[in-house]
Amino acid sequence: MIKQSTIKHRYDKARRKEKAIHLVEKKGVDIEEAFVRHGIEISRYSYPRILARYKASGINGLFETRGGAKSVKVSADIKSYISSVKEERTSLTADEICQIVKKRFSVDVHFSHMSRILLEMDLNTAVGRPRKEPIYEEIEIDHAGCFILKAACLAMNLSNTIVDVITSRIEEIKHNSSEYSEEFLNMRILSTSSNVILRKIQALLFMPVFGMERIWHFKTVYPRKGLGPATGSKGPYKYHTMDNFLRELPRLDIDQTLTKALAKLYVEAFRINFRTKEARTFYIDCFRKAVWTKKNIPKGMHATRNQILKCLDIYFIHDSQGRPLLPLTRPGDSYLGDALFPLIEALEEAIGKEVVDFAIFDREGLAVAVFQEFTKRKKQFVTVLKENQYNSTDDFEMTKRSRWTTYKKDPKTGKVTEQILDCDKTLVNSKTKETYKVRTILVREVGSEAFAVIVTNISRRQEP
Template sequence: MSEEERISKILSTIRKIEESKQPVSIYFNQNSVPFSLAQYYRYRRILRKCGEEGLRDGRKDGNYTKMTERIKDYVITIVKDNRSIPSSQLQSKILNQFNVQISLSSLNNFRASASLTRLPAQKEEKYKRQKSGGGEILTSLSFFTNIIELYTKIIAEQVDIVRQSPSFKQNKELEKDNPDIRLHGKFTSEYNQLESVRENRFKSIDDKIEDKDFSAMNLFKMSEKTISRYNLALLCLPLVTSNGRSSRVNRVKGNDLSFLCGYNYKDASLNRYIQELKYLKVSDRLITATAKFWMDFWRNESEDGTYFVCYYIDGNTKALWSSNRCYKGRVTMLGRVMNCLENVFIHDGKGHPLYFQTFQGHADLG
């Protein structure tokens, strides 16, 4: 029986029932009807809602196609290999493999009954390649040896010491000098030309600290994580500059700091951090702690049972160009006696640098 014949038979049967003027139940008892009483009412609802088109058999489109055992085994195999596969893709695979259209609801019900519901796909981590020129070797060693942690700990302790000192609270009440010449808190050319400002510029740190408002320094607002990041940036300066000066950070190569230390610091930030460390007067503690750190480090790394106590002392004289009166000494690379600074280094018996100190003029090593 074709689809058109089937629909025509259903319509003619319904028409006969309505024209008989008998109750529907009596008509079904007295006559042979090709469908049940419940199906009759179902057809009536479909006709009122969708018309004759609603009587067409949709099973040929796969809406009510039952899943065979072969299809079930096929679905189980695919889903176990890939739990994140959506039912729409599974439907396409079944159609290509068996030429059968299974509804999405049937697939979802079967997956739920077999405990094979879809799981969200895991996001693959995307790794971004960075150019560092091997700088990560230095940063890795600095964290492996805990030298950065040592610097951060000492600076943080010194910050707490200064914060608890009487001068911290006293200097907090100091007013800014010459506020009428400043522009929104910034120094102007007129401010820098003042005689009092020019004289104060060359004073020692001990004299400047007396009038220094520590609470205005960024260092007292930093967390230990930020201090550690600044220290790592200073350690990486020779890698991102040609001469280790912070002023060269503003060039293209200086952008590598964002990879090496986690933030792309510029010259102004690093220079201000160094200046604030100067007011902390933490250099002596850092030098002493660094020397002790490397002595302990190389002693622990040495495989020898005994440690040969022998130290080498070496000096490096650098020219100091200034019109002010300074201590003088012989600068070998220039072949003249002039203003200078001398860096004195102390190495252990195996040549490892342990300690250094800077002196004004010639340092008498004797």
């Protein structure tokens, strides 16, 4: 029941509305001002509705009908009784329990209120058909070992890191869509969900486990179904799907961002802290990859094939344990000396601090300008002198302590097998004609006149 005080309040408010309407209709007072005079705030847009109700029903049309009787408070004893009744007869509905409670306690509980009570007590009857248990179909896994690789990816967060870089770039492209052509914005990858991208990335990561080396293996040499469940899909992707994905992926221009993100990930996964001298030592080398294309791209000497081929140079920077941390792709006619510092800078930018104190690289990076830059940056290097830069020991500057000393011995016989000679050599910058003195370590086998020359800017005080 509605309280008398509530009814009186509503009647009083209706009377004030009626007086405000008379001010508007009879005296032409502004709508909002007329109602404010009588302590009521309304929007002028709701006035036509109020006036229509007044004309149709008089003052009764001005009564507020919202709200009503408050729900009866159900005591803890009644709730306990409801719980016991519901547990005995689980099929009872809220309406039936209302009738039982009314007979037992003479309390009239509304159906909706009883439904809320049952919901709070987790006793409500499920709506709709009973839920069926899922049926799991057995799937033959032809390479269960790939789940070890999947576990490693999960532990390293490898797949998600790649997907995060891709999705971030997609969002950036969508935000600046006016800068791109319609053809570019129609790429399928831009409308692909992150879950689908994740499955495709995992398919590319796991495919070598299934003996797949090329994308066309998705249609030629792969009759098995294991790759699908391994990536979370029913079956492996088709060739044209993966081929299109790989064609669109480079167009996102995420190579630098992804490279740095993965470098940081590898450092965290390998737990490299860069605190020791060994941990701050890095090895830089180049892998030349032949490219089979009709396009005219730079060529280079491919050592394995002993041919000059169209190719790409992929430079890697490895940690002291030989683990590759970060790659840098350059044209096939590139020069190691030009890639050294961009590679070092990219790694340090990815990690967020300077970590490269000592760099070891191939003789291809041999140049006085490179040595001078290392010294300028207060970094140390080790490389090998080219054979055409010396003929004999006479080409080197001997110090007071320069003499052939034992480097290696045969573990069985104890005889000396290799010797080293510590000396110096002055090199000249061909462009600036500046001289640069380097420390050289000559290494030879006992009984042989030939020797190799290691070059470094590490002083004898730092490393005797």
